[in-house]
Amino acid sequence: MKNNSKEQQQPGMDSNNSLDKTEEAQKVLVRLDFQFADYPLTLIFLPESIPTAASLAYGFERKNNETILVFDLGGGTFDVSVLEVGDGVFEVLSTSRDTHLGGDDFDKRIVDWLAASFKKDEGIDL
Template structure:
């Protein structure tokens, strides 16, 4: 739980600590709490089912990629998510391996991975089917979710100034604001300007100019 103390304050659902200090996600709709590994297991099972249908064959084992910054306990939790994991590979390393596969020339590869929650970098040397990872590292708070949070905080501060209401303390309003912010950010991939206007604490309208 100590590893996600800051992140737990930014999500619209409730994150709690169990008796062992691990993360549990509270689901009041069904009166149950789920461990992070249980959620991962459900996602992996869905991926396995989809792969099995596509291949028309049963999938029982997998190689799983994880962010470069994952520590030992997080990697162990990934292995415990309900599938026989043959190996865990850093995400930027896996992408570099895919890029260098069957390349004959010796190359030094610098791979950047700017994802939803992290920024990972790996440096590899590749040649004749042999790969050597020279270095790999990552930043846990430099990704799309962090960009979203900066905009959400700014909008919430503006709303509080105008209306006197702190949206960050309202789980439902925070969820709606986060969804609207992410939509606006994606629109900026093709537009030069995006306006977000709020109608009330539970409804935000995206206007494009």
């Protein structure tokens, strides 16, 4: 027996029943605001390479113009974009990519740094 019913696509879902990138970014966005050397910084962490969604999440409701740096260290590359955001407008001022930094290279450096810091603080070599 054939099933002739058509499945309706849920909002925020693509044809493969997975969350679209914007919806996914909205659900898992982690934002940290802090001061560094007299400059206010906001870091936005996402589980996947979604720098566009990060900049949208940060600047969508901004009224004052700000220049922001969006960086992506995933996927084996290091991608950087400088954007001007404000009044619902996003202008890309510059973008660049380093194909030799990011992904596994970056992960290894973080793990090595954490292990060295732990050894220094706790005296235990991981």
